[in-house]
Amino acid sequence: MAENIRVRFAPSPTGKVHIGNIRAAIFNWLYARHVGGTFLLRVEDTDLERSTPEAIEALLDCMRWLRLDWDGEILYQTSQRAHHLEVAEELLRKGLAYKENKGGQGECVIFRMPKEGVIEYDDLVKGHMKKKAKDTQDFVIVRSDGSPVFHLANVLDDITQGVTHIIRGDDHVENTFKHIMLFRALGAPVPRYAHLPMIVNAAGKPYSKRDGSAFVGEFREQGYLPDALFNYLALLGWAPGDDRELMTRDEMVQAFDFAKCKASPARFDMRKLTWMNGEYIARQPRPAFEAEFDARLDRAGLPRTPLNGHRDALLDQIQPRTKTYADLPANCAWFFAETYPFDDKAVAKRLHAPGTPDLLDQAAAALGPLPDFSPQTTEATITALAESHAAKLALYVHPIRVAVTGRAEGPGLFETLWLLGRERTLARLRDTAAKLREGTL
């Protein structure tokens, strides 16, 4: 029965949530919502050093940011310690585990694995899996310092929470054989397993901090939208089967299926994520975009009020061409501050041709006396100017843009001039021409 399906996300809070980890959370969530089951959260906080209240809050914050809403109360693993140890005693009593002074570190409790036969299970994504008992080894379930080991705690908590489907990373496949024996020893039903392929870097190695952003917080910081990150991560190792890529949550929930999950590792491609993020930003409701826009302006120390009004018009121009929020301040500085930075590459490419200062002066002279400064008028004026010099419009457009904005990309030039207004346009053209003549640019 669908409503009886219970899955869980069981991270250890370390302060930062790795994308590989959150991807497992996403698949758990997707599956739970697809079948109308329960998505549980368990915090494996047994590492007291790292599992600080701040680390736990960071984890929950990350879950909320991605709208991975969990069902019911959070289970904190440390609260189960007494139970874990009781069960270890029980296994000892039943002869399913034994004590040993391994390596002279004091007595630990070791779980007995079968010595013959095979352990097998059907993995929802990897298919039929089996391992010969002789290829497995007994393993420690309680350390000599009296603390329960991951395998014990993890399995017992899954029993406690009534988990029916365990969806986790590929790196746990070997553990699965141990866990299955533990479930059996405890007389608990063995859950179904789904092992997700790992996310790897461009070189095919496990994706780590060395490869760029590896933690959810970093993507957030860099201006990625949670829905975009969610969508992209969902598509790493899963595809709906048709050609859909940009999908809403509901569409993903509806289409999700382990049968469509790949068993091979997937490479993380930042370029595609960035493209997808741009698509999401372009589709954002204006108030949401504006709120983030303002926040980025504030942090960059730029005023929210533009030099020349026309804030909405700028937003109209900027929103569809924003890839990540992090780019925003640099892309708009010219619009909000009297002094704006010049992009070196843009300057080198568009302003260093001989005669450029004269060209900018010509433009200023032509634009100066205009009765109005609408895009139509300025375009007609610059077009006429270019024609009078038997030159292409582009010859004027590019240097003018860099001169007044400091950048090679941005809104259409004539919209830009209008956004800036006559005074500043003229001042900037002359100012840039002067700097070029002085050789200070």
Added chain:
RNA sequence: GCCCCCAUCGUCUAUCGGCUAGGACACGGGCUUUUCAUGCCUGUAAGAGGAGUUCGAUUCUCCUUGGGGGUGCCA
């Protein structure tokens, strides 16, 4: 070393024996009556190799090669 898993364009993927191998990102070209971007059109680009099964293999089987995971008193 041993055990397990994986293998389609550079990348993410579709294909569940019939393929002129489709889509997306990225890249190149073109158009939007000579601006950035968008949009649209378009191009380059893939079935690791070898056997077998079959009328027919990218699809099924085996081997090789390559990659990944595991092999802790880490999780």
